[in-house]
Amino acid sequence: MSLTAVSAVLGAVGSGMANEAGRWAWESTGGYVRRIVGREIPAPVAPGELDAVALMVSERLRQDPRLASSWTAFANRVSGPGRGTAADFTPRARQPGLPASTRFFTDRKEALKSLDREASRRADGTPRLALVHGAEGMGTSTLAVHWGVRRAGLFPDGQLYADLAGGTTAVRGTGTVLRGLLRQLGLPAEEMPTAADQLSEFFRGWVADLRLLIVLDHVHSAAQIRPLLTSAPAVFTIVVARSPFPGLDAVRVPVGPLADKDAVRLLTQLLDKPAIAAARATLPSVLARCGGSPYALRAAAPRLTEPVSGTQAGGDPVRAAAQDTYGALDPGTARLYRLLAVREWPALDAAVAARVAGVTPQDAGRGLEELADGLLLERDTTADGRARYHYRPAVRGHAESVAVQEDGIAGCSAAMARALRWYVDLSTSAAHQALPESWRVPAPSGTRETPAFESRGEALDALIAESGNLIQAVHCAEESGDPASAVRLCRSLWPLQLKAGRHEMLLPALRAGARLADAHLPGSADAGALHAQLAHTLTELSLWDEAEAEALAAGRAEEAAGHKRGHASATEFLGLLRLRQWRFQEAYECFEEADAVLATIGAGDAGTADVPRARALLERHRGRALRGPGRFEESRDRLETALRHFRAEGDTYNTARTLTDLAETWLDESDTAAARPLVEAAITTLSGQSAEYHVAHLRSMRERCTAGEHGAG
Structure with a gap:
């Protein structure tokens, strides 16, 4: 009942919102806080706000033994197994993350000794950290990787690698890099905190007891990597950069020209x-x-x-x-080399090369291999087994300058436009195949060259693999004065937001898309859709003030465009944000407003076929909003209405979610006998659907039901 204990529960629940179970726990916590304090309390965002809420709760618990007993049971429920904690799931086998080392290596004896000394020095609370620096082409990255491969035995828990792309336009944000490192350790995205400011602490806690090597390549500043550094005694971090920079307390390892x-x-x-x-x-x-x-x-x-x-x-x-x-290149390969460099695409393949150069994919593939054999391109190892390539910065600079000289500005612009059209075609096709039922995804271009995918999962994987290029394509479209392409690209990112959770990576592109839509398509359905997408991502990143502004902007644009389905959806997004903020009455009002808009959609309006499902979802959301202030009977009426629709439609995903909501309302009233069959039905519904986190949450609820029934007996 102490202030510290209550703060710990609130903090733990707040950091676990990356998965469905974590979001359930957060909403449930808001409802409990409201009922304990006796009034609606806005969800805490800053640490000071969390402490203030914890103080109010702990004071009320000390005054009322009945509330104290209820809170204890609730705290065990939301902070125990099933909410989604690192202890609950066994990570995948840890994989070495280093690129392949080189076969031929010479000299660098002093540099290797410096790395040996830093890796083996006595732990003193300061990070084990080395800064390997040298001009491009001097072998700094090769040195770091070569040393890591030689000393792999020192790091039995893994060797992680991240390319921060310093010196290019594709610089990776700290949050994106942290999530990539955690994925290399085998940690699912659902385990990671949603708020960027929590990721660094989470990462340090996760690696605290591990023996790891971390190589951070192409770094351009101390600020870029400071959140990635740890003083864990058995973690050694090698930073690779062009030149030494201030603000980094590291052993400097210069790499100069070979004698x-x-x-x-x-x-x-x-x-x-x-x-x-x-x-x-x-x-x-x-x-x-x-x-x-x-x-x-x-x-x-x-x-x-x-x-x-x-x-x-x-x-x-x-x-x-x-x-x-x-x-020494033949004319066709030389042209390919020049034109692919006109824009800084993070990962090139034969498909885009064929479109840019106007050749077959087979000829493009052979040309890319020839360029890689000649070291004009670097080969990348990809999880999907496809060959991908990128330029070294200086090599790309050479290729771009030659392109300007030999192909002219017009030729370069045309090449860039062909690449942009390819990424628009690819993204709309893959997004449509990943989410064919979603009205948010733009219609595919329908060109013959775009691939057909065997499954939704394969289409989503293609979007993930191309995400860096698609983000670059959005900025390319903006700079080229092609807002229509930028808008189509951004709308095609929706499956990556909804299904892959790549919010931090996508945020700059979504901001650009919304900005362009406002400037060139004000008051349109496209503008509304992009503001809504941006609101969704900002909500998931716990940037709630910005998310609110974007959700309101989406509603205004959709209403101005007369797009009723989009207007209702934007209002629904605002309601979901209000739930996250523990503003339950306002959330309920948003869902009522959204339902009223849906009721005006006629047979000839866009989105008519989607209305029954949309209204059922709003019924479920209203049930969740009513649960917050403790209006449990009304909540269950709404939820049961939604459940009947989802069951009739065979929507197993939303059936399980609604069953879980119903069970939660009974558990809020400590009626385990009523909750138990709902929990069992939800577990059965999710059988074989790869919903590990949801099922773990349900099993935790079942354990609570069993414990409650034994206690009653």
Whole structure:
């Protein structure tokens, strides 16, 4: 009953809203707080607000033994198994996250020793941290990965890798990086806090007792990675950057040019001694042009005996190497190299390359492989087994400059437009196949080149795999003065929001889409849809003030457009936000308003077929809102009406959710006998549907029912 204990319960429930069970617990907590305090209390957001709510609750509990007993049972229910905690689920087998190491490696003895010393020094409460820095092409990333592979035995709990894309337009946000690292550890997204400011603490707690190596590649500032650093005694973090930067208390490991003798040794490893002997005449000029860059040396190795025109002479050895390799390409592959670089796409494949260059996917695939063999592109390892590629920044800079010279501004713009059209076509097709029943997803373009997917899951996986490119495409459309494409792309992101939870990653693109819709399509259904999507993501990220503004903007735009289905949906979104905020009466009023709008939809209006299901969902939401202030009988009437519809339609997902809501209302009144069959029915309904978190929550409820029945006996 102490203030500390109540604060701990509120904090634990608040950090667990990433899954359905966690959101149930949060709403239930709001209802309990309201009934204990005797009035509606807005949900706490900041730590100070949480402490204030905890103080009010603890004071009332000390005054009323009946409330104290009820709170104890409730606290055990919402903070125990089934709510979704790391202890409740066994993570997938931890996987090494490092990229493949290189076969040939030379020199760098002092750098390797520095990393050895930092990894093995006595723990003193400061992070084990090394900053490996050097110019592009000097092998900084290769050094970090090579050391990690050699010392894998020091890190039995895993080796994690994150590319922060510093120096590019695709810089990854801290929250996105943290979630990626946690996924590498096998932690499902449903276990991670929704609020970005909670992720860092959560990550540190999760890795506190693990023996891990973390490689953070292409970092551009201390601020970018500070939330990722931990003082856990057995976690070693290697930061890779172009140059040292202030604000990072790390061991600095400089990586400079290879000495000529080491450069020759690397070339000998790549080729053989007879090849080096045969190149005796050209070797000095090759070494001068490569400037000690391992990348440039690797690129030069196939042409070692060819005359070299000029030296590197203080310029960029990576660009010089790219120019040399480019000069040996056939015209078709050279054109592919140039045009793909016009925009900084994070992950290229044969499909987009074919569209950009106007060739078949087979020819594009062969061209990409040739570019990768010549080190003009980097190969990426992907989970789906498809070949993907990206440019080094300096190589892309070279390719883009050559494109401007040889293809002209018009040719570059046309190439970028073809890539943009491909991503619009791909995203609308995949989104439609992932959520065919959703009116929020735009109609697919219907081009012959877009792929057909075997299942909804495969279509969603394609959207996930392309998410970086789709975000880049939104910004490309904005900069190109093509708001229509930006809007279609953003609306195609809906399955990623609804089914994949990639909210933090998508937020900048959704903001851009809403901004463009307001500027070019004010008061339209498109503007309403994008504000609603943005409101949804902001709600899931616990940015509630912004979410409210966007939900209201969505409602205004949909009403102005005369799009009644969208107007009702936007009002429903506002009601769901109010539930999250523990503002139950306002939530109920929003659901009433949304239902009134749906009632005006006529037979010829858009969205008519969806009205019965939409009204059933609103009935369920009204039942949830009535439960907050303790109006349990009215709540159950609403929920049972919704349940009859979902059962009649064969909607097992919403049937199980509504059964769970009904069981929760009975448990709020400590009637375990009435709750038990509803819990059992929900578990049966979800059998075989991969709803692990929901089922775990239901099993916890069943345990409580069993305990209550034994207590009554």
